[in-house]
Amino acid sequence: MDSKRRTWLIATGCAGCVAAGGAAVPFVDSLAPSAKARAEGGPVDVDISSLRPSEKMTVLWRGQPVWILHRTPAMLxxxxETQPLVADPDSKRTAFPTPAWAQTQWRSIKKEYLVVVGICTHLGCSPVDRFTPGPQPSLPSDWDGGFLCPCHGSMFDLAGRVFKNMPAPDNLVVPPYMYVTDAKVRIGEHEKA
Structure with missing residues (x-):
């Protein structure tokens, strides 16, 4: 075979392989779940290293907002104070089951970090932060801080526990979660679940 012809055949074959590989990459990528699908289904890792005391961050897990609140000693x-005022202080109700490890006053693995789904258990509204203690519009004068659902007035303390005689029937939901490291929380998975 002519050496020029062999060179052109090799070059054409290599170009064809590169083109086939380039065409395969988008196809293979299309088989992977999207970021939205991953957020809606699987566990989500969250870096909390920059979350300072009294700050809250919101992440999306399974299409729901999950709040992570770094509670101060005063918040804890x-x-x-709110223990005798809440409807289900130890999260024993079964309509929205709370993991056994969160059936405490703090409702968390580490008491300084609250991790809850930010959806009111009444009609699915999203409560707003009312962390500052004291009298405020739509809140009692002895308010200790927490969350207020502006739609129907349900109030939750800083552990996501609903106060007595509120429209919301239950505490805010605690999702399964675990600490991968001291600075990283995995929402959607618990090592003992």
């Missing part, structure tokens, strides 16, 4: 102390 307020849970002693």
């Amino acid at each position: 102390e307020s849970l002693n």
